[in-house]
Amino acid sequence: MGTTTTRHRQDRAADPVLEDRPDRPTTGTGTLVRLMLRRDRIKLPAWVGGLGLFMVYLGAALPQLAPTETDLAAVTPMVQQPVGRLFTGPAYGMEDPTHASFFAAGYLLYLLLLAALMNIMLVTRHTRLEEQSGRSELVRADVVGRQAPLTAALVVAVVTNLLAAVVVGALAVANGWPVAGSVVVASAVALVGLAFAGITAAAAQLSAYSRGAAGLAGLVLGAAFALRALGDMVAVGGSALSWTSPLGWAAQSAPYVLDRWAPLLLLLALAAATTVLAYALQGRRDLGAGLLPPRRGHERGGPSLGTPWGLALRLQRGPLLAWGSAAVFLGVIDGAFTQVMLDSADALPAEMQAMFGAEQMTLGYIAFLSVFSAMLASAYVVYAVQSLRAEEAAGRAELVLATPTSRAAWAGAHLAVVALWAALIMLVTGFLTGAAAAAVTGDESLTWDSTLAHLNLVPAVLAVLGLVALLHGWAPVLLAPVGWAMVGLVVFAGTFAALLDVPQAVVDLSPLSHPAQVPVEAVELTPLLVLLGLAALGVGLGLVGLRRREVAGRS
Incomplete structure (x- = not known):
């Protein structure tokens, strides 16, 4: 045993790469973060800019659609009815609506869906797709720790969501909407994004293919939408079923009406829990493999x-x-x-x-x-x-x-x-x-x-x-x-x-x-x-x- 250990040390001393390579699992994270930001220099600004354009449009369009409070009150039945709540949210504040509260009741859900999709694509692209294409194996052959790619992807997700929150919040305030509610909206967008970044990171450990990982995360998003929709249909303000959905938590913050922060803490907890789960699952699989075995195809293809x-x-x-x-x-x-x-x-x-x-x-x-x-x-x-x-x-x-x-x-x-x-x-x-x-x-x-x-x-x-x-x-x-x-x-x-x-x-x-x-x-x-x-x-x-x-x- 002593001879083997001595020989291993001699081999490391003979190879400068091995000699200088730290044993920390996150080695090289900073370099990978810069690489990912460089590769996504068009995609991420486009996503964040799209969220910003959505806010700009609503700030300009809502006053034109409903210039007065009477006009706005005439539109609110479309989001107060059960079918409307299915499609928009729990309809807080529609008894005495403002342009800000009407935005939160009718359009915030779509902003949250865009944030979730942005993070599903981001994390899948920089984790599972890199392994599937073989590029991650080449990167890991250098001075890069085992957890560095996943950590870098999550760091990029955090940076992107923070930037999205700043853009959304600033434009909401620029629309003339209350600052407190605008901060809640911005935080909801960022935390929903981070929650689905964590969910996607965990899904990427389960499937061996990028489509499978994105599909699993998308399935969770679809289930979250369905649970929220059914819960919000029951009554104005939602029901117990609304609280089983991450999208429902964000909607229950009720921006510009109640401005509640407690539901957003649930999103933060979900993001932390799924991130920890992703690291735990990564330690149980080989590079390029998934924990869920791929479905075997037919021995012969059809004619x-x-x-x-x-x-x-x-x-x-x-x-x-x-x-x-x-x-x-x-x-x-x-x-x-x-x-x-x-x-x-x-x-x-x-x-x-x-x-x-x-x-x-x-x-x-x-x-x-x-x-x-x-x-x-x-x-x-x-x-x-x-x-x-x-x-x-x-x-x-x-x-x-x-x-x-x-x-x-x-x-x-x-x-x-x-x-x-x-x-x-x-x-x-x-x-x-x-x-x-x-x-x-x-x-x-x-x-x-x-x-x-x-x-x-x-x-x-x-x-x-x-x-x-x-x-x-x-x-x-x-x-x-x-x-x-x-x-x-x-x-x-x-x-x-x-x-x-x-x-x-x-x-x-x-x-x-x-x-x-x-x-x-x-x-x-x-x-x-x-x-x-x-x-x-x-x-x-x-x-x-x-x-x-x-x-x-x-x-």
Whole structure:
């Protein structure tokens, strides 16, 4: 034993790397923090900036939607009804609403959801995805402790959430809202983010794949939303079930009404507990492995996987289920909200009546819901084409293209499947949204009106597909930023432009602004044919570009 120990010391002395390497598990954390911040120099400011823009918009839009207290009181039934509380929160302070309390009752939940998603993606990207790609093994071969990557990811999450809290709080105060409530809002955003950073860190120890880790964290987020929604539906102010959800804790802080800090301490405790759990779980697994064994696949793939179409259908199944489920869920909830909107239509402010169509409020509302569904379908299209790019980056596309499969067949099959799934999302969402609206109003014609309105916007969604297909073929590095910028433009033009008097030239940049507003207006074929032509042109040119450029592989 003495000889072995002496030889080990001699080996360490002969190797300067081993000789200088400290034994602390967090060695190298500072360097990794700087590396992560350098890699996320665009993503993190974009997320924080998006939260800030959300606050800026609400500060500008709410006074225009409801300029007076009487106008604001007319809108509050939309968030006080059980269906409204399901979608927004416990509706504190709506007996005597202010713009600040209406923001907290109607929109704070969405700010919290964005903060949670930001942290799920951040922690997954810097922990499990690094191990899955093999980069973490290379980093750990240097003077880096075992716990350094996880610690660095959590430090970056803390910095990002603190920055988000400062931006949100400062802009809330700039909107003229009370300082005390604004501090509570900022703290709620930061602590929800940190709680889900800890949850994601623990999930990253369970699954061996980044999608699995993000899926587990997303499942917790979905459960938190469902528990809060059911709890808040029971009564104004929530119920005992509301207190079983991290999102419910943040909502129970009641900014601008009660300004309670005790519920936020529960979020802090959850963040600390899940972080400790993540470190404990990390010590029980090997690098690159997960504590949950991966599900074994079939010994042989089905015959369909041997074709470009079969492979595309299989790979696009996950994005379809995720985005499609979200679109259908939101569509059904919004459809069930139709009667509530109609009951308060006469008292709504003129600006909101104009948004839905004062003379045909029901049809205008259905047209608005179809645009909202098309926004989600456009986001699905960008995400799905990004997954095609991910197949290249992971090296799997090279394996497929090493067979007799051509580039055009491989990419064309994926793009065709994405187009088919986008149309299916719009069709199913339109039908179920209309069915929900018909169920609460008793007007069965709304089912057909909603279905037609959604199908009318399919060419506009396919035009977005044409753009991202063109970028994938000729400038894949621009696919993500330009594609998501287009989604942002679509959302802005469809919801905010009318309230902010944005020039028509800017609105026209959105493909969704060109089809007729069905069912308020009759279907117009000319813009639909033009959009379909642009979609086909974009896909065709994108396939030409793919044939001319190199296929990215694992570097």
